[in-house]
Amino acid sequence: MFKRLSILVLAVICIPQLVNADEGKVTFEKDVLPLFKKHCVKCHNASSRKGELDLSDGAGLFKGGESGQVVIPNKLDDSYLYHLIHDKQMPPEGEGEPLSSDEIHVIETWIKSGSPFSDGTDPASLIEAAEVNQHVIEPIMLLRCTVCHGAGRREANLDLRTKATMLKGGKSGPAIVLGKPEESLILKRIHSEEMPPRDKLLPSGVKVITSGELAQLTDWIAKGAPEVDIKADVATAEVDPLIDESDREFWAFQPPRGDIVPPALDSTESARTGLDLFLLSKLREHGYEFSPEANKESLIRRAYFDLTGLPPTVEQVQRFLSDDNPLAYENLIDRLLASPAYGEKWARMWLDAAGYADSEGKRSADPIRRSAWRYRDYVIQAMNADKPYSEFLLEQIAGDEIVDYSNPDNITEQTVSSLIATGFLRMAPDGTGSDVVNSVPERMEVIADEIDIFGSTVLAMTLKCARCHSHKYDPIPHRDYYRLLAVFQGAYDQHDWLKPTAVSGQTNGIMKNRALEVSTPQMREEVAAHNALLEEEVAAVQKPLSELFENLKQAHRKSIIDALPEQIRSDVDTALSTEEGNRSEIQKYLAKKFSPSIAFDEKAAAKDKDYAALKKKVDEEVKSLNAQKLPVPTIRALWDRGRPSPTYIYIRGDHRQSGRLVGPGVPSVLTDGKTPFEAAEVAEGSEGTGRRLALAKWLIEPDHPLTARVFVNRIWHHHFGRGIVASIDNFGELGSRPTHPELLDYLATKFVESGWSIKELHREIMTSTAYRQSSVVSEKQLVDDPENKLVGRMQLRRLTAEEVRDAIIAVSEMFEQRQFGTPDEVKVRGDGLVTAIAQDGAYRRSIYLRQRRKEMPSFLETFDLPQMNPACQDRAVSTVAQQALYLLNSTMVRELAESFASEVQTQAGDRSKQIEHVFLATAARLPSAEEMEIAMTSLTELEQLWRDHATTLSETEQASFDVELRALATYCHTLLNSASFLYVD
Incomplete structure (x- = not known):
């Protein structure tokens, strides 16, 4: 017992005496402020005010910050500051020492006891009373009323967006009576x-x-609906109080240095391009040189897959291997860049980043996006045309603001293309097509996903982290997130929403759909002509049915009239045949009396067996013909309607807690902080605000800190398996630092100077010595540089999901090279696998497969095709048993292997030539002597196995059973599952 007591006494003595013996005497000045100074004031003071919060004195504390009031006396659960320190979110990791449990207890005690001050100051006197004004009421109206009484719809001719329109009122009179809430119609209705x-x-x-909202509205009306002159928070020529020059000193926020030149080296024989010199310089600092150049077989296969995503054909391999021209490799790169397959390969890179999918996602219904494929085709065509990246971005961010689509007769293919390009901003998962999940929070999720995609893809910044509060690590204030939101507000307005694809049974159609019916006159004429021909066919198919119906109708009439007494037959027949307006009184009486008995409709005609059979046949043919009709061309576009709702900061990201009004702008840290954001002039006829156009033009300024760097790094990543900045979607504080910063700036500058040519960037990289290296690596180098940060070798890489599937199709006789158009269908089998459906016995490339978020093709998913939630900046690469098992057991792969074998038999001669052909097709090289010997032996054994199997077949089956073809198909199938096929060296 004494031992236990001693331990207890010792423990009590060791506890820091941070709290007064009487907890009720904990005060701000003596107990709390010292803790703030120790842990918080470094970032939250009068000059820096991170999160717009000043903790250097009581007035600043109770004024609160971007998250609203952070301490509520006597209410611990409502005190946001307490939760941040209790959950160890503040101070951020690396920014200061976390508060101890005893220190947190001090603050807890202080809040619970009413937050007293030593000098007796009442905390309530420091809390600024919120004045009710139009900026308190407008968010309420936007949230609750303006969907029916606002910009899009004005039921009862009533607009409730502003005080002026409320006073104007609608059909029933003014909505408010100043100073008289009891007489105000809006309150009566509520x-x-x-x-x-x-x-x-x-x-x-x-x-x-x-x-609470009703009380605020009532109070506002009672006080005469006061308005205050508070301007929207936008960038001005004044110094930004939230971002200073030290924030802009971070490497990624500085413009690329345009004066960088490749370093001068003593020996440059191994360097072919400027980028080689940068890499070689760093390698030599560590005692290394480039690895030896890869052989021609490896180079052609590497180049083909990197630029087209397809394997070279046997003929292409043989031609390149026999080409002695010193520029044979450079010429190969030029041919591949000009190939239509290039766009299909590199479009996939961008579509991943954009989050492309053929369905909406979110809900289990996962409705199909009927025209999303047009955006996919736009990206492929842009890549093949080497559309400058600057133009590529401009069209995708503000395509609707640079063209006039107001006059249908003046719409050109370029107009349509620019509108389709804005599909980039329509790719995020979106479940708001269902009424059940179409309130403001769900809409804000869609907008947040799009801003996340935009930020990660174009800027490599994690903008989403500033949605609820200022970014914890990067200088992106909460305010800047909502300024950027305001840029998109004209098109993405949570209070004036356009629905995506409607969900059957879950949508009543109150809101407008976002499909844009825009097409060239030629497109409309083609659709009309196509449908007119089908209408003629429909009429021709229906004619025999109409004639039979008329015959049955006349026969029925005759039978009724013939059954009448002879003396009235003629009168009744005449009465029924006479036009209604020309009938005498007697004829009117007869017609009224006998018309019901001679009435004849479809139901009556269906009693005739011949008619019923013919109708069934005709209905099926008509249904088939109508299915062939082309719909009015629509575009899944983002377009600005020129009437954005005001943008308020949502405190802590909560749409129910509106903070101050903000205007459009971009992240301040990426500007000089003194240049106002000004909307750009839009094309004549456009209703746009010009905000997104201004954003796009800002992005493509030559000295923009991020745009060129981010894209160059993304291309480098796809060629070398690792970016110069490894975190390709995060150039911020938590992202990786560039391994070769001078090289990144050099490439970014050259990229802009080339006219933002993506193909020229590929050429610069792929003709370098660095790219032509082999994957050979010494043990020492593997230990010193396991991640290949120095780029002293080429990385072995597994083919992407699409490349695996496309390569297997390409080596067979079942490859359909048709481009563009609606996605190829997939089907869900009984066992749950999602498989492609062959089109006329052939398969197109995987980029044309329908990619429904909840029905991803099993082949592609097995090889790591991402689901796009919301997008994929960098694919994961796995090596699991399921991949080999899928290739081994897939019916489609077996069919393709048989087709491949048939092609080999047709193209090659004897068995050894066939083996060589298989190796050239699958590995772009000839087999070694050992591989040839193994192949010959294997084929002999396989033939015997298939010969044994043939004995179990019927005579009829044996007659068409080709043992040699089956053996060769099995061998081909094996090589399609080999590392030499699935990996690029």
Whole structure:
């Protein structure tokens, strides 16, 4: 017992005496402020105010910051600051020492005891009373009312967006009476529960106004609906209080240095290009040189897969291997860059980053995006045309603001292309097509995903981290996220929403759909002509049925009239045949009396067996013909309607807590901090605000810190397996630092100077010595540089999911090279596998397969095709048993292997020539002597096995059973599952 007591006493003595014996005496000045100074004031002071919060004194603390009031006296659960320090979110890791449990207890005690001050200051006196004004009321109206009484719809001719429009009122008169809430129509309707209409809550995506919001509205009206002159928070010529020059000193936020030249080296024989000199210089610092050049067989296969995503044909391999021209390799690169397959390969890189999918995702229904494929085709065509990256970005971010699509007769192919390009900003998962998930929070998720995709793909910045609070690691204030949101507000307005693909049974159609019906006159004429021909065919098919119906109708009429007494037959027949307006009184009487008995409709005609059989046949043919009709061409586009709702900061990302009004802008740290963001002038006829066009033009300024760097790094990553900055989607504080910063700036500058030519960038990289290296590596180098940061060798890489499938198809006789158009269908088998459907016995490239988020093709998914939630900046690469098993057991792969074998038999001669052909097709090289011997032996054994199997077949089956073909197909199937086929050296 004494031992236990001693330990207890010792423990009590060792606890830091941070709290007064009487907990009620914990005060701000004596107990809390010292803790803030120790842990927090470094970032949260009067000059820096990170998160717009100043913790250097009581006034700053109770004023709060971007997250609103952070301490609520007597209410620990509502005190945001307490949760941040208790959960160890603040101070951020690396920014300061976390508060100890005892220190946290001090702050907890202080808040619980009413947050007292030593000098008796009442905390309530420091809390700024929120004035009710138009900026308090407008967010409420936007959230609860303007979907029916705003920009898009004005039921009862009532607009509730502003005080002026409320006073103007609608059909029933003014919505508000200043100073008289009891007489204000809007309050009467709310109290009576007429507004918002309960039957329209779900289809409108709104919820009933809360008691707190109602109290604020009532108070505002009672006070005469006061308005204050508060301008939107935008960048000005004044110094930015939230971002300083030290924030802009980070390497990624500085413009690329345009004066960098390749380093001068003593020996440069192994360097072919400027980029080689940068790499070689760093290698030599570590005592290394480039690895030996890869052999021609490896180079042609590497180049083909890197630029086209397809293997070279046997003829292409043989031609290159026999080409003695010193520029044979350079000429090969030029041919591949000019190949239509180039666009299909490199479009996939961008489509991954954009989050391309042929369905909406989110909900289990996962509705199909009927025209998303047009964006896929746009990217392929842009890549093949070597559209400058600057133009490529401009069209995707603001294509609707650079063309006039107001006059249907003046729409050109370029107009349509620019609008299709904006599909880049329509690729995020979007479940708001269903009324159940179409309220403001779900819409904000869609917008957040798009901003995330934009930030990661174009800027390599994690903008999403500033949605709820200022970024913890990068200088992106909470404010800047909402400024950027305001840039997109004209097209992505959570209060004026356009629905995506409707979900059958879950949408009542109150909101407009976002499909844009825009097409060239030629396209409309082609559709009309195509459909007119089908209408003629429909009429021809229906004619015999119409004639039979008329015959049956006349026969029925005759039978009714013939059954009448003879003396009235003629009168009744005449009455029924006479036009209604020309009938005498007697004829009117007869027609009224006998018309029901001679009535004859489809139901009556169906009783005739011949008619019923013919109708069934005709209906099927008509259905088939109507299915062939072309719909009015639509585009899944993003377009600005020129009437954006005001943008308010959502405190902590909560749409129910609106903060201050902000205007459009870009991340301040990427500017000089003194240049206002100004909307650009849009094309004549466009309704756009010009905000996104201004954003796009800012992005493609030659000295932009990130645009060229990020894209160059992305291309480098795909060629070398690792970016100069390894984190290709994050150039921020938590991202990787560039291994060769001078090289990155050199390439970025050259990229811009080349006119933003993507093909020229490929050529620069692929003709270098660095790219032509072999994958040979010494043990020492493997230990010193396991990640190949120095680029002292080429990395062995596994083919991507699409490359595996496309390569297997390409070596067979079942390769359909048709480009573009609607996606190829897939089917879900009974065992759950999702498989492609052959089109006329052939398969197109994988980029044309329908990619439904919840029905991903099993082949591609097995080899790491991402699901796009919301996008994929860098694919994972796995090596698992399921991949080999899938290739071994897939019916499609076996069929393709048989087709491959048939092609080999047709093209090659004897068995040894066939083996050589198989190796050239699958590995771009001839077999070694050992491989030839193994292959010959294997084929002999396989033939015997198949010969034995043939004995189990019927005579009829044996007659068509080709043992040699089956053996060769099995051997081909084996090589399609080999490392030499699945990997690029």
